[in-house]
Amino acid sequence: MTKRPRVRAPELQGRTWINTGGRNLRLSDLRGRTVILDFWTFCCVNCLHVLDELRELETRHRDTLVVVGVHSPKFVHEAEPQAVVDAVERYQVEHPVLDDPELATWQQYAVRAWPTLVVVDPEGYVVAQHAGEGHAHAVEALVSELERAHEAKGTLRRGDAPYVPPEPEPTTLRFPGKVLRLPGGGTSQAAGSGGERFLVSDTTRHQLVELAADGETVLRRIGTGERGLRDGGPESARFSEPQGLALLPDGRTVVVADTVNHALRGCDLATGAVSTLAGTGEQWWQGAATRGPAREVSLSSPWDVAWFDGRLWIAMAGVHQLWTYAPPADGDAQGTVRAAAGTTNEGLVDGPAAEAWFAQPSGLSASADGERLWIADSETSALRVLERADDGGYVVRTAVGTGLFDFGHRDGPAEDALLQHPLGVTALPGGRVAISDTYNHALRCYDPRSGEVSTLATDLREPSDAVPAGGGPGGAGAAEIVVVESARHRLTRLRLPQEAVRVAPVAHRTRRSATEVAPGEVLLDVVFQAPKGQKLDDRHGPSTRLVVSSTPEELLAEGAGAGTDLGRRLRLAEGVREGVLHVSATAASCDDPDAAEGEPNEYPACHMHQQDWGVPVRVTESGTSRLPLVLAGLDGQDGLDGHDGLHGHDG
Numbered sequence: 001m002t003k004r005p006r007v008r009a010p011e012l013q014g015r016t017w018i019n020t021g022g023r024n025l026r027l028s029d030l031r032g033r034t035v036i037l038d039f040w041t042f043c044c045v046n047c048l049h050v051l052d053e054l055r056e057l058e059t060r061h062r063d064t065l066v067v068v069g070v071h072s073p074k075f076v077h078e079a080e081p082q083a084v085v086d087a088v089e090r091y092q093v094e095h096p097v098l099d100d101p102e103l104a105t106w107q108q109y110a111v112r113a114w115p116t117l118v119v120v121d122p123e124g125y126v127v128a129q130h131a132g133e134g135h136a137h138a139v140e141a142l143v144s145e146l147e148r149a150h151e152a153k154g155t156l157r158r159g160d161a162p163y164v165p166p167e168p169e170p171t172t173l174r175f176p177g178k179v180l181r182l183p184g185g186g187t188s189q190a191a192g193s194g195g196e197r198f199l200v201s202d203t204t205r206h207q208l209v210e211l212a213a214d215g216e217t218v219l220r221r222i223g224t225g226e227r228g229l230r231d232g233g234p235e236s237a238r239f240s241e242p243q244g245l246a247l248l249p250d251g252r253t254v255v256v257a258d259t260v261n262h263a264l265r266g267c268d269l270a271t272g273a274v275s276t277l278a279g280t281g282e283q284w285w286q287g288a289a290t291r292g293p294a295r296e297v298s299l300s301s302p303w304d305v306a307w308f309d310g311r312l313w314i315a316m317a318g319v320h321q322l323w324t325y326a327p328p329a330d331g332d333a334q335g336t337v338r339a340a341a342g343t344t345n346e347g348l349v350d351g352p353a354a355e356a357w358f359a360q361p362s363g364l365s366a367s368a369d370g371e372r373l374w375i376a377d378s379e380t381s382a383l384r385v386l387e388r389a390d391d392g393g394y395v396v397r398t399a400v401g402t403g404l405f406d407f408g409h410r411d412g413p414a415e416d417a418l419l420q421h422p423l424g425v426t427a428l429p430g431g432r433v434a435i436s437d438t439y440n441h442a443l444r445c446y447d448p449r450s451g452e453v454s455t456l457a458t459d460l461r462e463p464s465d466a467v468p469a470g471g472g473p474g475g476a477g478a479a480e481i482v483v484v485e486s487a488r489h490r491l492t493r494l495r496l497p498q499e500a501v502r503v504a505p506v507a508h509r510t511r512r513s514a515t516e517v518a519p520g521e522v523l524l525d526v527v528f529q530a531p532k533g534q535k536l537d538d539r540h541g542p543s544t545r546l547v548v549s550s551t552p553e554e555l556l557a558e559g560a561g562a563g564t565d566l567g568r569r570l571r572l573a574e575g576v577r578e579g580v581l582h583v584s585a586t587a588a589s590c591d592d593p594d595a596a597e598g599e600p601n602e603y604p605a606c607h608m609h610q611q612d613w614g615v616p617v618r619v620t621e622s623g624t625s626r627l628p629l630v631l632a633g634l635d636g637q638d639g640l641d642g643h644d645g646l647h648g649h650d651g
Contacts, residue, residue: 009035009120010108012068014100016081018088021164025068025096027124032157034146035120036067036139039111041074042087043379043421043439045301045317045360046133046612047115049283051091052260053136057143058095063158064147069097072106074114075407075421076508077439086462086487088166090175090204091241092227095163112515112629113613119143122150122157130632132585132611134285138531138632145532171489172218177203178304178424178465179484179491180245180254182210182269196469198482198491199254201242208242208256208267215482215491222272229261229281234272239265244304244364246312248327255312255325257302264294264302264314264325278325278337283318285608286545286586291338294325299337304424306364308373309388313340315361315375320346322353322361322375322386341386341396345547346612347582348380348403352389356396359404363424363436363465374433376425381407381418383425383435383446399446400435400453403551404614405580408507409440409455411500417453418507419444424465426481428496434481436463442503443483443494454500462487469493514616516623519572524548524559524581526566528609528631530589537590537606547584555579555617566631578618585631586610 009027017024027035038054040047058067071087073079078087079101088097100106109118117135119128119142128142150156177200184195196213207223220234228238242265244257255277256265263279278294279302289297300318305325307313312325314337321342328335341353342361349357361384363376375384382401389395400414408418422444424436434456435444443457443466464486470479483492526546530536536543542564550556559570566585590606611631 006125009118009124009126010105012037012070012098013104013108014070014098015102016099018085018097018099019093019163019165020096023162023164025098025162027120029162030066030068031124032122032150032155033064033066033159034061034122034143034150036065036143037105037109037118037120038067038069039072039106039109039114039116039118040069041072041078041114042084042091043075043078043360044114045303048091048260049133049301049318050115050117051093053133055094057136057140058161060140061143061147062161064156065143066161067095069093069095070105071097071099072103072111072114073101075439077420077441083462083487086175090486092204094165095161112615113611116630119146121146122155128633129630130609131613131630132609134607134609135531135632137605137607138534138609141531141533169489172216173200173202173205173209173489173491175202175204175486175489176209176464176484176491177201177241177243177486178245178257179467179482180247181467181469181482182247183251198467199245200484200491201245201256203241203243203259203486206239206241208239208245208254211491215493220272222267222274227260229258229263229276231265231275232273234274237265237274239274244302244306244315246305246307248312249307255305257305257314259301259303259317262299262301262318264299264305264312277327277335286344286610287588287608292336293333294335294337296334297337299323303360303362304364304376306366306373308364308366309370313364313366313373315364316342317360317362317378319344320358320360322358341394345549345582345584346379346404346614347549347551348377348382348398348401350384350397351395353386353394353396358384358396363422365425365427365433367427367431368429369431374425374427376422376435377401378421378423378438380404381420381422383419383422383433399433399448403580405509405616406507407439407509408505409437409442409503410505410507411444411454411503412452412505414446414451414453418505420508424463424484426466426468428468428481434466436466436483438462438464438486443481445500455503456497456501457483457494458501458503460488460492461485514578514618515627516620517572517617517627518623518625519574519619519621521625522570522572523626524568524570524583525626525628526583526585526631527628527633528566528585528587529633530587531632533592534589534607535592537588543588545584545586547582549582551580551582552576555581572619576619578616581613581615581617581627583613583615583629584611585613585629587631 230238240260284298303317359379420439
């Protein structure tokens with residue numbers, strides 16, 4: 001392959017900078033350091049995975065590496081300035097962030113997917129691009145290599161990163177995630193309301209907080225408040241961004257979706273003691289076990305939990321699935337987990353549970369009659385439902401929502417209604433369903449009997465969950481609801497209105513522009529090069545996998561389905577002028593003992609690289625007949641130059 005000219009990294013353009021103390025940065029300010037540009041958006045769970053992957057790398061190379069987040073929004077809400085500031089604090093992003101609401105820098109770097117990492121060397125040239133997650137090992141090796149090479153060359157400049165932390169805010173809760181109404185009585189007695197209490201996942205502070213009936217008085221905190229995975233008493237246990245909460249039938253054990261720890265934790269209400277129920281603490285990857293003893297199977301960003309049909313159901317946001325947890329029984333020491341619904345493909349497809357597609361399911365609630373499990377499917381801005389099928393299995397259908405790229409705030413018949421990235425769902429007495437319509441700052445309602453969607457309340461800052469309050473055990477007959485206003489750091493009690501709130505309808509599509517493709521045949525080319533010092537891992541079969549589909553399904557006349565080649569010829573159907581190509585690629589690589597410096601590693605590590613793309617396309621006569629998507633590539637490789645990739649030049 002001919003070596004192409006090096007590409008000078010384009011300048012960073014956006015609205016404002018965060019975490020810099022008000023200073024505007026330029027790439028020239030960072031010359032002499034390796035720079036990693038992290039293109040992310042805060043709705044994207046894969047982007048959150050990458051934030052976590054980068055933490056250790058930032059610490060290890062703190063004087064030679066600068067990570068710069070480039071926030072590139074998908075949803076309209078994500079373009080709001082305060083929302084970006086909130087997200088940076090919520091997820092404890094400890095590096096400078098460029099707020100780029102118009103996607104100016106995204107377009108200059110020809111980024112096609114969230115998340116994408118671009119590595120810029122100390123002289124200001126792009127040397128690598130990685131889409132998706134699972135690249136930390138490759139980026140670590142490259143950063144170390146650049147550090148050595150440029151120190152020897154005299155072009156490395158050590159020093160502190162230009163990160164200025166925000167001032168801490170003295171609030172009782174900080175970006176709370178989910179809430180659970182606890183049974184009356186118990187060890188912690190609340191004032192009023194017959195001992196009504198609420199347990200809240202205080203996500204950014206890595207704690208559980210028990211509150212009195214007023215939703216403000218703190219009765220106790222569980223967890224040290226430091227990020228970590230540690231079992232023990234309430235003063236020593238550690239969580240990492242906990243979210244969903246559910247009470248087991250024993251009435252004593254609360255299950256916690258410990259999201260960034262990729263685990264389920266158990267909290268004893270009587271003592272506050274915390275234990276690990278499921279998960280290994282490591283993230284699940286394609287090819288890993290999907291069932292088995294609970295503490296021996298990896299999970300991936302469990303976001304919510306709910307007891308339904310004799311098992312605990314898990315909204316496994318990280319892999320777009322629902323899993324279940326069966327507690328220990330009959331001598332079983334740890335219980336079992338298994339995947340129960342979803343293929344891991346991201347999208348909105350109904351049908352038998354094993355064939356359905358989800359997109360970051362983030363909220364669960366079982367109906368009072370036990371007949372159905374309601375699901376807030378956040379990335380498709382949809383309300384989904386799982387029910388028993390005639391054959392004894394489960395089936396998934398969509399109540400509200402149309403797909404990955406359509407969203408808004410519109411009431412009316414469910415087939416026309418729109419939501420915007422809902423994170424919570426609450427089954428109400430009488431059969432209605434409350435939806436925490438997070439990015440619309442609203443509490444919405446779906447009535448299965450009429451098929452209508454209405455608005456119950458507005459001006460709720462990023463509501464992420466709700467629970468019926470008062471009116472008897474479990475909120476039966478409740479006329480009130482307690483809402484988690486995550487971005488206002490509080491619980492808010494509302495009376496359920498008799499009439500809907502009138503809201504002017506709005507509809508949106510994703511801010512990404514469609515890629516113009518030529519009619520007929522299009523070559524899909526997923527670019528992947530094993531990182532230096534590694535080779536493709538084909539010991540147990542093909543090392544790569546490519547799955548392609550489309551919305552609408554009729555867009556593709558040929559080329560849909562799964563295969564092992566990362567290149568594929570697609571044929572677009574005549575008469576279909578636009579749609580979305582769904583592309584999922586994985587590649588397995590292992591350390592190459594023959595390429596190792598010094599003594600060969602007797603136990604080489606193996607790595608999985610993966611990414612899902614949803615590529616909006618529009619068919620035009622002048623469109624491209626080749627669609628390159630970079631999973632991982634190096635400078636000089638096709639897809640990273642000024643033609644198919646970066647809009648830059650050699651300076």
